Amino acid sequence: MEDFSTQNKTFLCSEVQRHSSSYQDTGGTGSRFRLCQQSKYYKVLHILLTVPFKTHVMCQREIEMVMSLGVTPDRIIYAHPTKPQSHIRHACASGVDMMTFDSEEELLKISTCHPKAKLVLRISVDDSKSILRFGTKFGAKLQSVGDLLKRAQELHLNVTGVSFHVGSLCTDSVAFKTAIADTRQVFDQAKTLGIDMRLLDIGGGFVGRTDWLISFEQMAKGINEALDEFFSSDSGVRIMAEPGRYFVDTACTLAVNIFSKKVVQSDPTQSNESGKCLDKTIMYYVSDGVYGTMASTIYDSLQFTFSPFLHKRVEEPTYQSIIWGPTCDSLDRLTREFWMPECDVGEWLLVRDIGAYSLTTASDFNGFEKPQIYFVATAQTWEILSQHFF
Numbered sequence: 001m002e003d004f005s006t007q008n009k010t011f012l013c014s015e016v017q018r019h020s021s022s023y024q025d026t027g028g029t030g031s032r033f034r035l036c037q038q039s040k041y042y043k044v045l046h047i048l049l050t051v052p053f054k055t056h057v058m059c060q061r062e063i064e065m066v067m068s069l070g071v072t073p074d075r076i077i078y079a080h081p082t083k084p085q086s087h088i089r090h091a092c093a094s095g096v097d098m099m100t101f102d103s104e105e106e107l108l109k110i111s112t113c114h115p116k117a118k119l120v121l122r123i124s125v126d127d128s129k130s131i132l133r134f135g136t137k138f139g140a141k142l143q144s145v146g147d148l149l150k151r152a153q154e155l156h157l158n159v160t161g162v163s164f165h166v167g168s169l170c171t172d173s174v175a176f177k178t179a180i181a182d183t184r185q186v187f188d189q190a191k192t193l194g195i196d197m198r199l200l201d202i203g204g205g206f207v208g209r210t211d212w213l214i215s216f217e218q219m220a221k222g223i224n225e226a227l228d229e230f231f232s233s234d235s236g237v238r239i240m241a242e243p244g245r246y247f248v249d250t251a252c253t254l255a256v257n258i259f260s261k262k263v264v265q266s267d268p269t270q271s272n273e274s275g276k277c278l279d280k281t282i283m284y285y286v287s288d289g290v291y292g293t294m295a296s297t298i299y300d301s302l303q304f305t306f307s308p309f310l311h312k313r314v315e316e317p318t319y320q321s322i323i324w325g326p327t328c329d330s331l332d333r334l335t336r337e338f339w340m341p342e343c344d345v346g347e348w349l350l351v352r353d354i355g356a357y358s359l360t361t362a363s364d365f366n367g368f369e370k371p372q373i374y375f376v377a378t379a380q381t382w383e384i385l386s387q388h389f390f
């Protein structure tokens with residue numbers, strides 16, 4: 001048997017292109033919000049850059065990366081509210097003018113390093129409808145907005161709009177509605193100070209996987225209704241969104257190899273029920289884990305589903321299966337209540353919908369390698385890419 005024991009493989013496919021098209025269908029044409037996208041992977045960026053989206057970046061390296069792919073600085077928003085001074089200077093030298101802030105300290109740095117920047121005030125909004133909450137780390141409280149805007153005026157800085165992020169993995173469009181209502185207050189407050197804001201950036205939080213609690217289409221409907229209520233289409237305010245996860249969620253399938261296995265006998269007198277065998281629990285040790293591509297198991301509380309590759313049939317009996325990642329740490333556990341047919345050492349398990357915050361956050365802790373990436377594209381996606389880049 002060939003030894004694949006430390007190998008993982010990830011397949012990134014035409015899903016990015018599919019989502020980019022459906023985003024345009026849902027959010028781009030009949031509706032009010034335009035896209036500002038981000039991705040670390042060049043091939044993903046290639047696909048997304050075939051449409052005239054803006055790009056949101058988090059640091060100097062990301063600015064360099066997207067500009068090396070031909071994105072002009074006017075299509076970039078530096079969306080991190082707290083930035084190292086040197087990165088602000090680099091943005092200025094590169095012509096990247098649009099950037100966010102949420103504190104007086106940030107205003108002071110920007111007034112020194114990029115005084116002509118077009119600033120977007122990131123406000124703190126109710127993030128309780130999201131799994132990953134950002135409110136404790138970023139965003140100016142509504143009570144402090146007046147003082148911040150006045151400070152920006154004193155420093156002769158140009159505040160052009162407002163942004164928020166309802167948190168990642170958002171479960172309810174009401175979060176956007178509340179945040180959009182808050183934003184309306186900020187626009188009104190700015191107006192009383194003589195500041196004419198023209199941009200509303202509704203951030204990310206959208207989910208691309210189909211088994212999520214709310215579909216992208218339902219989310220978009222709720223957002224569009226809220227926009228119509230608080231920012232009429234003749235308001236002159238440009239609306240922008242920053243989906244991250246949405247584009248890449250379903251783009252990757254991970255293949256992990258079982259390199260070790262232990263059978264733990266349970267009570268043999270226990271009866272089996274509905275195809276579930278209760279007489280043993282099986283522990284598997286696989287080639288990738290929470291310190292690699294599946295960190296979301298811990299920090300997003302996401303449970304991935306492992307499917308035995310190819311030959312297991314649905315009618316085969318299933319066993320309680322504890323799947324462990326390869327490292328020495330017992331935190332590196334990938335399943336809780338999970339049942340699957342018995343597999344053997346050397347077999348592969350597939351994990352779908354693993355495109356978001358996976359490869360980007362993977363480490364090589366304990367020396368276990370990150371997955372090899374194989375790009376898979378339909379003829380149509382390949383054709384589109386060829387027209388733009390090759």
Ligand SMILES: Cc1ncc(COP(=O)(O)O)c(C=O)c1O
Nearest residue numbers: 079168204205206242243244245
């Ligand atoms: C400022 C900003 N915009 C957009 C995103 C993308 O968020 P999501 O992946 O939830 O769509 C993030 C993620 O951290 C972010 O910090």
